[in-house]
Amino acid sequence: xxxxxxxxxxxxxxxxxxxxxxxxxxxxxxxxxxxxxxxxxxxxxxxxxxxxxxxxxxxxxxxxxxxxxxxxxxxxxxxxxxxxxxxxxxxxxxxxxxxxxxxxxxxxxxxxxxxxxxxxxxxxxxxxxxxxxxxxxxxxxxxxxxxxxxxxxxxxxxxxxxxxxxxxxxxxxxxxxxxxxxxxxxxxxxxxxxxxxxxxxxxxxxxxxxxxxxxxxxxxxxxxxxxxxxxxxxxxxxxxxxxxxxxxxxxxxxxxxxxxxxxxxxxxxxxxxxxxxxxxxxxxxxxxxxxxxxxxxxxxxxxxxxxxxxxxxxxxxxxxxxxxxxxxxxxxxxxxxxxxxxxxxxxxxx
Amino acid sequence: xxxxxxxxxxxxxxxxxxxxxxxxxxxxxxxxxxxxxxxxxxxxxxxxxxxxxxxxxxxxxxxxxxxxxxxxxxxxxxxxxxxxxxxxxxxxxxxxxxxxxxxxxxxxxxxxxxxxxxxxxxxxxxxxxxxxxxxxxxxxxxxxxxxxxxxxxxxxxxxxxxxxxxxxxxxxxxxxxxxxxxxxxxxxxxxxxxxxxxxxxxxxxxxxxxxxxxxxxxxxxxxxxxxxxxxxxxxxxxxxxxxxxxxxxxxxxxxxxxxxxxxxxxxxxxxxxxxxxxxxxxxxxxxxxxxxxxxxxxxxxxxxxxxxxxxxxxxxxxxxxxxxxxxxxxxxxxxxxxxxxxxxxxxxxx
Numbered sequence: 001x002x003x004x005x006x007x008x009x010x011x012x013x014x015x016x017x018x019x020x021x022x023x024x025x026x027x028x029x030x031x032x033x034x035x036x037x038x039x040x041x042x043x044x045x046x047x048x049x050x051x052x053x054x055x056x057x058x059x060x061x062x063x064x065x066x067x068x069x070x071x072x073x074x075x076x077x078x079x080x081x082x083x084x085x086x087x088x089x090x091x092x093x094x095x096x097x098x099x100x101x102x103x104x105x106x107x108x109x110x111x112x113x114x115x116x117x118x119x120x121x122x123x124x125x126x127x128x129x130x131x132x133x134x135x136x137x138x139x140x141x142x143x144x145x146x147x148x149x150x151x152x153x154x155x156x157x158x159x160x161x162x163x164x165x166x167x168x169x170x171x172x173x174x175x176x177x178x179x180x181x182x183x184x185x186x187x188x189x190x191x192x193x194x195x196x197x198x199x200x201x202x203x204x205x206x207x208x209x210x211x212x213x214x215x216x217x218x219x220x221x222x223x224x225x226x227x228x229x230x231x232x233x234x235x236x237x238x239x240x241x242x243x244x245x246x247x248x249x250x251x252x253x254x255x256x257x258x259x260x261x262x263x264x265x266x267x268x269x270x271x272x273x274x275x276x277x278x279x280x281x282x283x284x285x286x287x288x289x290x291x292x293x294x295x296x297x298x299x300x301x302x303x304x305x306x307x308x309x310x311x312x313x314x315x316x317x318x319x320x321x322x323x324x325x326x327x328x329x330x331x332x333x334x335x336x337x338x339x340x341x342x343x344x345x346x347x348x349x350x
Numbered sequence: 351x352x353x354x355x356x357x358x359x360x361x362x363x364x365x366x367x368x369x370x371x372x373x374x375x376x377x378x379x380x381x382x383x384x385x386x387x388x389x390x391x392x393x394x395x396x397x398x399x400x401x402x403x404x405x406x407x408x409x410x411x412x413x414x415x416x417x418x419x420x421x422x423x424x425x426x427x428x429x430x431x432x433x434x435x436x437x438x439x440x441x442x443x444x445x446x447x448x449x450x451x452x453x454x455x456x457x458x459x460x461x462x463x464x465x466x467x468x469x470x471x472x473x474x475x476x477x478x479x480x481x482x483x484x485x486x487x488x489x490x491x492x493x494x495x496x497x498x499x500x501x502x503x504x505x506x507x508x509x510x511x512x513x514x515x516x517x518x519x520x521x522x523x524x525x526x527x528x529x530x531x532x533x534x535x536x537x538x539x540x541x542x543x544x545x546x547x548x549x550x551x552x553x554x555x556x557x558x559x560x561x562x563x564x565x566x567x568x569x570x571x572x573x574x575x576x577x578x579x580x581x582x583x584x585x586x587x588x589x590x591x592x593x594x595x596x597x598x599x600x601x602x603x604x605x606x607x608x609x610x611x612x613x614x615x616x617x618x619x620x621x622x623x624x625x626x627x628x629x630x631x632x633x634x635x636x637x638x639x640x641x642x643x644x645x646x647x648x649x650x651x652x653x654x655x656x657x658x659x660x661x662x663x664x665x666x667x668x669x670x671x672x673x674x675x676x677x678x679x680x681x682x683x684x685x686x687x688x689x690x691x692x693x694x695x696x697x698x699x700x
Binding site: 006007008009010011012013014015035036040043044050051052264265267277281282283285286289290292293295296297299300301 | 356357358359360361362363364365385386390393394400401402614615617627631632633635636639640642643645646647649650651
């Protein structure tokens with residue numbers, strides 16, 4: 001899922017997204033609560049109508065954003081109180097309020113309010129937040145069943161950081177409830193690449209096979225392949241569009257940096273193997289020129305390419321699974337890709 | 351012609367431009383001389399190949415930009431010496447060098463190097479620059495005939511500011527030479543709206559009817575209609591894309607400002623009469639939200655709309671001319687449009 005934090009995938013219109021075969025995007029409850037506000041979105045007919053997007057939409061609940069963006073966060077059993085990072089407004093968000101906001105936004109899939117913790121954190125901190133997330137998930141499900149009549153799906157979020165036993169207990173409790181899908185949350189919060197890989201490998205297979213399994217906030221191409229290997233069906237990450245803005249293009253041979261002067265004289269497309277419009281119509285020298293001149297067309301063209309790259313990666317992975325040759329596909333991809341991207345942690349909203 | 355100063359129409363890809371029925375764009379010799387340099391563009395196969403645009407391209411000669419952007423401009427009979435506004439590089443541009451650069455850039459239409467003067471200016475200053483422009487035009491034509499073998503067209507530029515007699519003499523001299531097209535230059539340089547209108551009305555009809563007549567750097571919708579009424583065939587202006595970046599959308603009922611908070615709750619498209627994608631898919635409330643959140647999608651969507659608006663204006667004007675009802679069309683347009691745009695002067699490069 002490309003990330004459209006405030007109901008806009010940065011630099012890509014719905015027309016662009018459709019041409020890239022995107023069928024679902026993510027938006028953020030926290031950001032949309034602040035601007036333009038759920039009542040306004042409802043007044044415009046919900047997110048699909050507001051942002052002109054007839055594909056599917058998933059909204060994150062705001063939990064991750066509260067704990068990463070907001071100030072003076074005060075968590076009580078009832079909910080979280082925090083100050084908006086934009087104007088200092090004091091906002092109270094409870095599990096029920098997150099459901100109410102997402103009912104107004106009207107995405108296809110809503111997420112329960114959760115309480116992630118940034119690492120490093122103590123075991124009691126992690127356990128306390130995970131247990132609270134579980135209680136909030138129950139309240140979210142009850143409130144969703146009582147109040148939402150639109151047929152919107154609701155997904156649970158498993159917390160527990162890198163504590164596998166804790167996550168296992170969370171999964172046992174959450175899967176006893178009848179959520180429409182299950183997500184592994186609380187990653188991309190400060191763990192190492194190895195911790196991300198091992199947590200993914202152990203926890204995703206514990207989620208129900210007959211429901212969508214969603215690895216939240218992940219990630220770089222190699223992270224996605226490890227997630228798919230573990231059984232994950234859904235991902236979101238800002239890197240395809242954010243990296244486009246910083247001049248980093250994903251290619252089958254690794255990341256190409258378009259702010260390097262050496263690209264100025266480079267002929268040929270970003271990626272010989274990529275059939276996207278950016279690779280068909282433009283050479284590296286021109287893209288480098290656009291970044292040098294700070295032309296907004298640079299991030300636009302590279303966002304189109306990066307999203308096309310990610311779409312192709314997951315579609316090719318799906319084809320490989322169907323053909324029973326996923327492991328060979330993943331090995332081949334990673335051998336060319338060169339071991340992955342280490343220029344920064346994944347991130348969950350932009 | 352939408353303006354693509356450095357070989358990029360800000361926010362619009364060639365694919366976007368084709369969908370907007372754009373058939374020609376303008377690029378700037380001055381800016382491309384600085385970055386990425388004409389030799390690099392030639393090495394990439396010329397501007398069409400470099401920027402991935404198979405429509406037509408006209409390059410301005412750099413005259414206007416030297417006198418509006420560069421520093422320490424020293425004009426001698428041979429040419430102009432100036433410091434780059436980017437890095438202080440001292441550059442010498444002669445009429446012959448402007449032809450050589452444009453031969454390397456390889457647009458369909460090149461312009462002669464001219465010497466415009468910004469108003470206010472004295473009569474001797476205006477006459478001196480116009481006479482020099484005339485001598486430079488002769489040298490440009492000679493050098494173009496001797497050295498350019500690509501079939502590239504070369505247009506002359508008439509200077510003379512608001513001095514009608516001076517412009518008339520320039521036109522007599524220039525039309526005695528066999529240029530492929532003729533442009534009225536030196537407007538959008540500080541004259542009043544009325545001076546622009548009267549200069550256009552008197553000078554454009556003096557240009558040869560059997561060659562393209564190009565009113566340079568113009569302008570707002572009402573300026574275009576006055577230019578068309580006088581017989582002009584070609585225009586360029588940055589306002590469709592620049593206004594998009596500042597949240598100003600051109601509509602049949604005047605300019606809509608998308609940074610005004612009142613647009614937040616406004617339903618319906620920017621322009622009920624506009625068939626463009628932005629008007630079909632998005633409401634004013636959403637566009638206002640994009641500007642409020644500084645999402646790059648706002649300028650992108652409004653650039654698409656503004657260019658669509660300008661394209662429709664000139665196409666409708668052409669249809670009205672063919673049907674023998676141009677005056678009625680222009681009156682009707684201006685009555686709805688509300689008297690034109692007064693928020694800023696036209697501009698020639700961005």
